[in-house]
Amino acid sequence: MSAPKKISLHCTVNGEPRELNAYPMARLLDVLREDLRLTGTKEGCGEGECGACAVILNGELVNSCLVPAIQVQGAEILTIEGAANHPIAAQVQEAFLRHGGVQCGICSPGVILAAANLLSHDKAPSEADIRESLAGNLCRCTGYSKIVDSVAYAASDLKGTRS
């Protein structure tokens, strides 16, 4: 068997086209953090349980620790570094700042992207919708109340700006 080779990978990250070489089974998480130096995406459990590494891949929330590089060829990826330029994610960030949705901050990149993903699909989520959408993101500081409040505020802020 020939030794595995790195592949040439093209994808769009936070709106910018990027090219790099990576092993096909490299985790998207490591590609983002090590190759692209986008260290906003965090590693928590490394097995898809905690959501700290969540990013938005082709419009869908995924755990980047479980995505092999070969499967993001040509993909569009949004990480927390791109949130400030994303209309919905930026509002979510604002709401988290104002309403105390962040404590230690490790879960925040994943939580904010999960919330932005929710608000992209559902403009007026109920508390139950918010909790279900964030069920894959573990936070050990806040007890979740301030996070859920922040997302609810972000939803009403977004409604305000639109009307």
Place this chain on the structure above:
Amino acid sequence: MRGDPGNFEVLTPTSLPEALRLMSEAALDQDSPLLKPLAGGTDLMVLMEMGALQCERFLSLHAIDELRSFRPEEDSVAIGAAMTFSRIRTEAILREEFPLLCEAAGQVGALAIQNRGTLGGNIANASPAADSAPALLAYDAELEIVSQSGTRRIPYSAFHTGYKEMQLRPDELIRSILLPRKWKGCHQSFRKVGARAAQAISKVSFAGVLRISDGLIQEARIAMGSVAPTPLRCVHTERALQGKKLDFSAIGRAKEALFKEISPVDDIRSNREYRLRVSLNLIEDFLLSARK
């Protein structure tokens, strides 16, 4: 020790015939390591990170559109093996006619897992705790399995032959999961019991379907997860119900049959005693709810 992604080769066919040719070549070549199909990666990437993967070569299915198709026909629906749980839980026909599968899909991990995990992957990972398995068993699912030498169909209830063992040759792929469209109007329920609602792997799971008319149970399907070495269709429990009036003696006989036919074990998630007790409670709940 962490796995090194540099140890793995990945082939990326863009069509099913190409995929089957690669699988067949790998199976025939004694010197070449077998090819392991890779779908959403939600199980395999965890093993890779743990350094616990037994294989060196993967066949990634992500570029094969055909495997993601959903094909409703007159008598059955065909779910492409690489269809994700997110798509399954939002597909209108499935929601209407196969609600247990949609409920199970909505309880796989959480959203980020449902966006990647596939039905075929859940089946081929062959865990007795697989979330989709009880619903598939209760709906009489069949698997369409393909290789270069042709297509075969097998009832899902015959697919798993032992713990992590299944009727799938190294040159074969699961193409689709077929569900007969005959369950609309039946009383049905899915329950997953785990440590918390999201992300937990089940301690016990249950799917039941009853067709009741003229006060009698015409057809019964009972299936459970995490109570045996494989996902289990509980045929003795079904037989105890078939043709019976749904009264307390039938419920008692069903519980007795279930008690005898499941064989739960102690493991990190639960123990035998708890699983037995919960299993009996689940069947009782289900049958009582059908009386209302």
